[in-house]
Amino acid sequence: MDPRIYDVPGDNSWCPGCGNFPILEALKRALAELETDPKDLVLVSGIGQAAKTPHYFRSHFFNGLHGRALPVATAIQAANPGLRVLCIGGDGDMYGEGGNHFLHAVRRNPRLTHLVHNNMVYGLTKGQASPTSPVGFVTPIQVEGVQAEPFNPLAVALSLGASFVARVFCGDGEMMNRVLVEAIRHEGYALVDLLQPCVSFNRIHTYRWFREHTVPLPEDHDPSDRKQALLRALETDPCPVGIFYRETRRVFHRALAPYEENEEPLHARRRDPGKLRAFLERYR
Ligand SMILES: Cc1ncc(C[n+]2csc(CCOP(=O)(O)OP(=O)(O)O)c2C)c(N)n1
Ligand SMILES: [Mg+2]
Numbered sequence: 001m002d003p004r005i006y007d008v009p010g011d012n013s014w015c016p017g018c019g020n021f022p023i024l025e026a027l028k029r030a031l032a033e034l035e036t037d038p039k040d041l042v043l044v045s046g047i048g049q050a051a052k053t054p055h056y057f058r059s060h061f062f063n064g065l066h067g068r069a070l071p072v073a074t075a076i077q078a079a080n081p082g083l084r085v086l087c088i089g090g091d092g093d094m095y096g097e098g099g100n101h102f103l104h105a106v107r108r109n110p111r112l113t114h115l116v117h118n119n120m121v122y123g124l125t126k127g128q129a130s131p132t133s134p135v136g137f138v139t140p141i142q143v144e145g146v147q148a149e150p151f152n153p154l155a156v157a158l159s160l161g162a163s164f165v166a167r168v169f170c171g172d173g174e175m176m177n178r179v180l181v182e183a184i185r186h187e188g189y190a191l192v193d194l195l196q197p198c199v200s201f202n203r204i205h206t207y208r209w210f211r212e213h214t215v216p217l218p219e220d221h222d223p224s225d226r227k228q229a230l231l232r233a234l235e236t237d238p239c240p241v242g243i244f245y246r247e248t249r250r251v252f253h254r255a256l257a258p259y260e261e262n263e264e265p266l267h268a269r270r271r272d273p274g275k276l277r278a279f280l281e282r283y284r
Pocket of ligand 1: 047048049050051066089090091092093094097117119121122123124125130
């Protein structure tokens, strides 16, 4: 399939050179490679520069409140498991304002791809510290530098039982494409932390900085070994990139109860009030 199937006409308000651009292109390539029809695809986001991604993408989308994309995406997917659901946002949106939802999405294991554009800063609101900004990071608000230890999304996800955990640098198109294909294909919750520069509000973490401070996971890394993955996730400089962990376990819409193998999804039953009532009876 041609990735241009996801193109939409119109202007883009991201800064020239923003890391969001290569991510957007890699995402289109990965979805095209997986032959994903735009009508079977839903992008869900909150607020931020990264959260604008669905505006630049031809698919169904839901752009809601800051930090609230994951519960919406989980519900969409559970009601209609035939859809491919991607949840997209920034480090502030997903690990800060939406941090609570992040924890519980990992535990539920919904079949959705969670893409976090991690530029270590609040880009949209012009440069305040985010949960992943390092100690000492100076901003117009944190004038003496960030005091708190940075949030480690991979270690958190792994310790809560995440079924797919990866990190990539958006300057490595080949690795990003490969990892996105695997993440989107994954039958369960898949976290991809995408390291990206913010060319306007983060002058420390540039393309060059990421290139010099990231390293691919070693050849002998075993992605079925959660403990090994967790130890790797605790390494920060250089910061390992690649697929840390993957396993297959029961997904949320099956665990939810009513879905027998050949049963109609919730959205189809909605059209028949009798069937919907019978479904709801199970929860009394
Ligand atoms: C409840 C709420 N709190 C704060 C804001 C202001 N706000 C909008 S975007 C944002 C941070 C965005 O940062 P991030 O998610 O990292 O996205 P980026 O712009 O860096 O891609 C903040 C604090 C808001 N819109 N709603
Ligand atoms: Mg950000």
